[in-house]
Amino acid sequence: MVGRRADHRLRSKRKGSVFVVDALTSEILNGVGSFATLAIVALGLGIVFGLMGVINLAHGEFVMVGAYVAFMVQEAGRSHWLAIPIAAIVLLLLGGMIELALIRRIYQRPELTILATFGLSIVLRQLAELIFTKDFRSVVNPVPGATPALGVLYPTYRFVLIAVAVTVVVVTLLTFTRSQFGLTVQAIVADRELAESAGIRTSVVNSLAFGIGAATAGVAGALVAPLGAVEPQIGLTYLPGAFLVVIVGGVSRLWGVVLGAGIVAAVQTGAIHFADAVLAQIVSLLLAVVVLQFGRSSRSGLVA
Amino acid sequence: MRLQATGLEAGYGAVPALHGVSVSVEQGEIVAIVGRNGVGKTTLIKALMGLLPATSGSVRLGGNDVTRWPPSRRVRAGLRAVYQERAVFSELTVRDNLRLNGLDASAQADVLEMFPDSLIGRDQQRAGTLSGGEQKMLASGCALRAGASILVMDEPTEGLQPSNVDLLGKHLSQARDDGLGVILVEQHLALATSLATRFVVLEKGEVVASGHADEPDIHERIATHLVI
Numbered sequence: 001m002v003g004r005r006a007d008h009r010l011r012s013k014r015k016g017s018v019f020v021v022d023a024l025t026s027e028i029l030n031g032v033g034s035f036a037t038l039a040i041v042a043l044g045l046g047i048v049f050g051l052m053g054v055i056n057l058a059h060g061e062f063v064m065v066g067a068y069v070a071f072m073v074q075e076a077g078r079s080h081w082l083a084i085p086i087a088a089i090v091l092l093l094l095g096g097m098i099e100l101a102l103i104r105r106i107y108q109r110p111e112l113t114i115l116a117t118f119g120l121s122i123v124l125r126q127l128a129e130l131i132f133t134k135d136f137r138s139v140v141n142p143v144p145g146a147t148p149a150l151g152v153l154y155p156t157y158r159f160v161l162i163a164v165a166v167t168v169v170v171v172t173l174l175t176f177t178r179s180q181f182g183l184t185v186q187a188i189v190a191d192r193e194l195a196e197s198a199g200i201r202t203s204v205v206n207s208l209a210f211g212i213g214a215a216t217a218g219v220a221g222a223l224v225a226p227l228g229a230v231e232p233q234i235g236l237t238y239l240p241g242a243f244l245v246v247i248v249g250g251v252s253r254l255w256g257v258v259l260g261a262g263i264v265a266a267v268q269t270g271a272i273h274f275a276d277a278v279l280a281q282i283v284s285l286l287l288a289v290v291v292l293q294f295g296r297s298s299r300s301g302l303v304a
Numbered sequence: 305m306r307l308q309a310t311g312l313e314a315g316y317g318a319v320p321a322l323h324g325v326s327v328s329v330e331q332g333e334i335v336a337i338v339g340r341n342g343v344g345k346t347t348l349i350k351a352l353m354g355l356l357p358a359t360s361g362s363v364r365l366g367g368n369d370v371t372r373w374p375p376s377r378r379v380r381a382g383l384r385a386v387y388q389e390r391a392v393f394s395e396l397t398v399r400d401n402l403r404l405n406g407l408d409a410s411a412q413a414d415v416l417e418m419f420p421d422s423l424i425g426r427d428q429q430r431a432g433t434l435s436g437g438e439q440k441m442l443a444s445g446c447a448l449r450a451g452a453s454i455l456v457m458d459e460p461t462e463g464l465q466p467s468n469v470d471l472l473g474k475h476l477s478q479a480r481d482d483g484l485g486v487i488l489v490e491q492h493l494a495l496a497t498s499l500a501t502r503f504v505v506l507e508k509g510e511v512v513a514s515g516h517a518d519e520p521d522i523h524e525r526i527a528t529h530l531v532i
């Protein structure tokens with residue numbers, strides 16, 4: 001093992017300093033980055049499933065829209081940092097409108113929400129192809145270079161991604177657990193009819209919660225845009241992982257999504273370190289199967 | 305303000321439970337809805353609040369036709385409810401229940417003080433850990449302090465100790481005198497007769513008798529319909 005790790009050791013020079021690039025440390029940092037990305041993408045999925053019981057198969061496309069927002073902001077000559085709040089606002093509005101026009105009509109039919117959001121995902125991808133074509137677009141990394149940390153050099157932008165994603169996740173969690181809005185959401189989850197009878201406009205809260213779920217995905221899309229190609233299929237990369245997180249962490253408590261992201265990221269990072277990416281996917285799926293088979297009996301209902 | 309149901313029909317799926325029920329209440333009066341179990345009293349409360357859609361007839365509140373309004377809109381128009389089952393958010397704390405009903409700090413304290421032996425000092429407790437009667441007291445207190453003009457209540461004394469039944473009766477009487485209109489579904493006939501200004505008797509989803517509390521034979525007429 002020591003020999004294997006020694007094989008992975010590399011040396012690099014930056015501003016005259018010498019850093020040992022340890023493969024394990026790099027993979028741990030990659031794991032933290034993976035955790036942050038999984039958490040922010042899955043959080044929106046968890047909110048929508050926990051509150052409304054809607055399995056949103058178009059959630060990956062919300063990530064895709066966020067990535068294209070980042071691309072368009074770049075094309076407009078604006079800062080990438082502006083793209084993040086713009087993506088949040090665009091997806092908040094888009095999510096709210098989708099809830100109003102489509103989801104609201106089929107709450108009582110869970111199987112229809114799966115079909116409807118699957119159809120919506122196709123429509124959004126086709127729209128992206130019509131507007132941007134299938135060509136790969138790139139968003140320039142706003143913070144190129146690497147930063148030394150824990151004895152390794154690690155891409156600076158990935159640190160920024162982790163910081164922004166964790167901030168968005170924490171703020172979203174606090175919004176849903178500590179604010180008056182969060183209390184109304186908990187009331188709706190507990191008893192929708194009683195919430196209505198207390199004067200809570202459940203339809204408005206639903207639209208807002210769906211919008212917030214979409215907005216977190218949009219922020220995720222804008223954040224990951226500089227890391228790879230922006231293209232209509234980009235959302236499909238993130239959707240399976242997000243579902244895996246929701247399955248492992250559950251939505252009975254929203255913090256469970258964060259826990260699930262941590263578990264999935266740790267398992268995948270470990271599997272990649274000791275084997276390869278294919279085994280990481282297999283282990284992750286096995287983990288989901290085990291959780292579904294032996295996990296908690298109650299997997300619905302969103303509670304802080 | 306007046307709550308007026310006219311020719312109201314509602315039910316569960318294809319099974320109708322109300323057949324053209326007409327009932328009304330003005331601010332400052334208490335209308336007791338009485339009848340044996342399963343005659344449609346709870347269905348009437350749900351239909352008045354909008355939890356069950358009216359298949360026919362209308363509900364008017366303060367001059368507005370609210371028949372198609374969702375419950376939350378009726379609440380904003382001045383209507384409140386206390387339900388027989390699921391009266392409070394059992395997974396949330398007593399304090400959260402008070403906040404969810406839109407009560408400010410002063411009104412929240414008022415609710416706890418309305419039933420001091422049962423609620424004071426328990427605001428951080430999960431509402432679901434209260435007894436059934438205590439949950440009813442919490443729900444009734446919230447509804448009475450929420451600033452409503454009309455209140456519909458379904459068996460609010462169920463599970464209450466006799467002393468708390470008297471206390472609730474006192475609060476309802478005070479609220480009526482302060483201008484609150486109440487539709488009261490109540491099995492506790494002694495309480496109903498002591499508070500009500502009018503009576504409506506339901507049988508098989510229909511109004512079979514009604515009258516004012518000051519009519520000399522009103523109690524006999526009610527009793528006739530309640531004898532099994």
